[in-house]
Each structure stands twice: as C-alpha cells, then as structure tokens.
Amino acid sequence: MLEDVGVRYGGVDALRDVTLTVERGHVLGLIGPNGAGKTTLVNATTGLAPLASGTISLDGARIDGLPPHRIARAGIARTYQNIRLFGALDVHANLAAGAFARPGRLSAAEIATLLERAGIAGADLSARAGSLPYGDQRRLEIARALAGSPAVLMLDEPAAGMNPSETTRLVDTIRAIAAGGIAVLLIEHDMPLVRAACDSVVVLNFGQTIARGTPSEVGRDPVVVEAYLGTGAEALA
Numbered sequence: 001m002l003e004d005v006g007v008r009y010g011g012v013d014a015l016r017d018v019t020l021t022v023e024r025g026h027v028l029g030l031i032g033p034n035g036a037g038k039t040t041l042v043n044a045t046t047g048l049a050p051l052a053s054g055t056i057s058l059d060g061a062r063i064d065g066l067p068p069h070r071i072a073r074a075g076i077a078r079t080y081q082n083i084r085l086f087g088a089l090d091v092h093a094n095l096a097a098g099a100f101a102r103p104g105r106l107s108a109a110e111i112a113t114l115l116e117r118a119g120i121a122g123a124d125l126s127a128r129a130g131s132l133p134y135g136d137q138r139r140l141e142i143a144r145a146l147a148g149s150p151a152v153l154m155l156d157e158p159a160a161g162m163n164p165s166e167t168t169r170l171v172d173t174i175r176a177i178a179a180g181g182i183a184v185l186l187i188e189h190d191m192p193l194v195r196a197a198c199d200s201v202v203v204l205n206f207g208q209t210i211a212r213g214t215p216s217e218v219g220r221d222p223v224v225v226e227a228y229l230g231t232g233a234e235a236l237a
C-alpha cells in the first residue's frame, strides 16, 4: 500500500500525495496521460526512485527505503515499460534470474507452470530471450517476475507492441494471475484492456490522483475525460 507518496525529480513533482492499495486477487488499473507518473510509481515501489514523502508498506511492514533486491524478496515483482530481459541469455536463465528473490532452485515442473501462467507454455528453454517474438518477450518478462513468487505484480504497459488478438489473450493471463491470489497493478493505455482486466482504476495526471473507481465510473468521470481528451478514455464508460 502506498500512502501520501511523493517523488521529486529536480524541481518537478513526478508524484504528489498518492495513496493506493493493491489487494490480493484484484487487478488495479493505473492509467493517465504520458508523463503522469505511472512508471515513477512502480519505480518508487520497487526501490528505484527515492520517496520525497509518504510511506510504502506490504502487509503492514514498511518497505520504502529498502534496496530493490530486498523489496523483491519481500514479494514485489514488476515488468518494464521497455522490455528488460537478459536478451543474450536463454529463457531458462531469465527465469532463474527472476527466482533469486525466493529460496531454492526452480524445478522443471515449476518452470513449466511459470511459462503456462505467463501464456507461453512450452517455450523453448534454450532459446535466446532476445530472439523470441515480441509478444513472447513481454510474456517471458511476466514469467520472470512470477518466478520470485511475488505477492504483488506490477505490470508497466504489458500490452505495448502487442497486436489486438495478443492483447485480448493478455487479459485472460492477467485475470488468472490475480485469481491465483496475487495483487496486480496494471499500467495500460489500451482502454478496452483496462476495462476487461481491472476491478478498479486509479487515474493519475501530473503526478496526482484525479479519479478512482470501477473502470466504468472512471470512464464517465468528466475530469478524466478532460485529462484524456481524445485519447479514448471514453471507451471505459
């Protein structure tokens, strides 16, 4: 849970007084125009951006101020807006890297399960990650994040670069991950995807929360429509 979180870059408030909670089993959408602070929120939560104010906790324990690897061990995993796989390494090595956050090695059965949960069942473990089709790379990032057995999964524009049918399939993947008891935060620009995947939505603009509610409530909110003018938020309503 984030409480009154602020992040400042130079003189700019990238986030100001943001409060939100992601619950296990739920998908919380985080939307807002470019530069609104969505990625910064994930960076702040995962220890990559220092807080100027506020607190972040997981199951009641403060995690803000911890280094990224401790936050990952505490149970928060993410994917990146720009894919950050180890492209020169194979699929197996990428999954093993994701598993550093938990004890023990990944068994073959666990690997098969991870790939299936991420929607790339049967992927060739010896294939170079960078050689996979683009959509599969995005899914491998999800599998790598799941390899740490996280309590919270933060997905930063996972559908970016996917075609419409891949995007539709991604909804099922995300819903199934949440149904497995993980708290999912989904940053997404594709409004039909947000509507289909999210239980609730928080809208950021210029680093501040301007609306929250169900996807359809948010899509009808005049403040949101204004902030998004012409960008398709009305598709939520």
Ligand SMILES: Nc1ncnc2c1ncn2[C@@H]1O[C@H](COP(=O)(O)OP(=O)(O)O)[C@@H](O)[C@H]1O
Pocket: 009, 010, 012, 014, 032, 033, 034, 035, 036, 037, 038, 039, 040, 041
């Ligand atoms: N590392 C950084 N250094 C300086 N400014 C940054 C940095 N990261 C993000 N910002 C600024 O913070 C604001 C929010 O950016 P970001 O979180 O990437 O937005 P979003 O993901 O919603 O598009 C923008 O004004 C951006 O330029």
Ligand SMILES: [Mg+2]
Pocket: 038, 039, 040, 081
């Ligand atoms: Mg971003």
